[in-house]
Amino acid sequence: MATVDDLQFEEFGDTTTSLAANPDATTISIEDPGETPKHKPGPPRGLGREEDDELLGNDDSDKTELLAGQKKSSPFWTFEYYQTFFDVDTHQVFDRIKGSLLPIPGKNFVRLYIRSNPDLYGPFWICATLVFAIAISGNLSNFLIHLGEKTYHYVPEFRKVSIAATIIYAYAWLVPLALWGFLVWRNSKVMNIVSYSFLEIVCVYGYSLFIYIPTAILWIIPQKAVRWVLVMIALGVSGSVLAMTFWPAVREDNRRVALATIVTIVSLHMLLSVGCLAYFFDAPEMDHLLTSTAAPNQTVVAAKSS
Numbered sequence: 044m045a046t047v048d049d050l051q052f053e054e055f056g057d058t059t060t061s062l063a064a065n066p067d068a069t070t071i072s073i074e075d076p077g078e079t080p081k082h083k084p085g086p087p088r089g090l091g092r093e094e095d096d097e098l099l100g101n102d103d104s105d106k107t108e109l110l111a112g113q114k115k116s117s118p119f120w121t122f123e124y125y126q127t128f129f130d131v132d133t134h135q136v137f138d139r140i141k142g143s144l145l146p147i148p149g150k151n152f153v154r155l156y157i158r159s160n161p162d163l164y165g166p167f168w169i170c171a172t173l174v175f176a177i178a179i180s181g182n183l184s185n186f187l188i189h190l191g192e193k194t195y196h197y198v199p200e201f202r203k204v205s206i207a208a209t210i211i212y213a214y215a216w217l218v219p220l221a222l223w224g225f226l227v228w229r230n231s232k233v234m235n236i237v238s239y240s241f242l243e244i245v246c247v248y249g250y251s252l253f254i255y256i257p258t259a260i261l262w263i264i265p266q267k268a269v270r271w272v273l274v275m276i277a278l279g280v281s282g283s284v285l286a287m288t289f290w291p292a293v294r295e296d297n298r299r300v301a302l303a304t305i306v307t308i309v310s311l312h313m314l315l316s317v318g319c320l321a322y323f324f325d326a327p328e329m330d331h332l333l334t335s336t337a338a339p340n341q342t343v344v345a346a347k348s349s
Contacts, residue, residue, distance in 0.1 A: 128242070131162040139165060143250040143284055152250075152288045153243050161242045166249020170211050173252055176259040177211075178203040181323035184263045203323060214315050215252065219244040222289070222308070229296055239292060247288050251281040255316065262324050270320060278316050282309045 139156045146152070181203055189195035223241040230238055239247075258277040262270050285308050293301040 128161075128163040131160060131164050135160065135162075136165045139246075139250050140253050143253055144280065146280065146284045146287055148287065150287070151291060152247060152284055153239060156250075157243050157246045161240070161246050163242070163245065163249075166215060166245055166252075169249050169253050169256070170215050173256050173259065174204065174207045174211050176256050177207045177319055177323050180259045180263050184265065184324050187263065188265050207319070207323065210315070210319070211252070214311075215248050216245065218311055219248050225304070226292055229293070229300070239289075247285065251284045251312075254280050255319075259319075262320065267325070270324065274316050274320050278313055282312050285309065285312060 135156075142152055142156045178200075182199055186197050189197070219241065223239070223244050226239065254277045258273050261273050264270065286305050289308060290301075290305060293304045296304075
């Protein structure tokens with residue numbers, strides 16, 4: 044039977060000291076209910092759960108979407124509104140340029156590269172570079188063609204820059220605007236699977252013009268056969284990007300309407316490339332013609348005076 048001394052409470056110090064004094068003692072640790080254990084055993088996380096999280100989303104993605112939905116768009120007359128159209132990094136621009144140079148059959152250019160973040164940075168600078176490439180290459184081409192002719196007087200044609208800028212930017216903006224309006228009108232009559240915004244269409248047209256930059260530089264070669272081969276290659280690559288991108292938007296429409304839309308898109312693109320080649324590179328120089336026609340007249344006048 045326990046005595047009174049055995050029933051008295053005793054204060055224990057450090058657990059390690061107590062265990063050293065009495066190795067046979069049993070210790071019980073009482074944790075704070077609000078304190079979480081550092082190592083909690085549990086079943087290992089399988090691959091199936093990770094795949095479900097990727098498909099269904101997790102808390103972080105939900106919070107990101109919630110915050111994105113709470114962002115207020117700036118009015119269109121403010122600088123912040125247009126700043127979002129240029130919010131793109133160099134890696135994205137290079138990927139979109141490579142996608143426009145290497146079209147993949149069955150792959151949609153908008154879904155692969157544009158839809159996540161459509162921009163105006165790439166199309167703007169591609170058009171600006173193409174304008175100067177066409178104007179400078181056209182001047183150099185005419186200079187090399189008539190190099191060595193005594194009757195030819197070279198005069199730089201700076202007006203080609205303004206003409207090229209008007210043609211390129213009008214094509215890169217007015218044609219997408221007309222196409223966007225047509226697709227909106229057809230979507231009101233026929234339910235299509237794919238629909239594009241005006242900014243996405245501008246992106247497609249802007250990046251599809253990139254291949255004409257090296258093509259315009261190679262147009263300096265004074266051989267018509269080489270120039271036409273180059274223009275056919277550029278037209279095939281860029282035209283296929285446009286056709287494969289906009290075909291899903293019209294394939295559910297009437298068959299004739301769908302085919303007519305794609306043919307019109309490719310025909311306008313062909314008109315741009317052939318027109319630039321014919322006007323800036325194959326057109327005869329007026330100064331050269333005036334000089335060559337003035338020389339015989341001067342000879343006739345000199346003969347009459349003698």
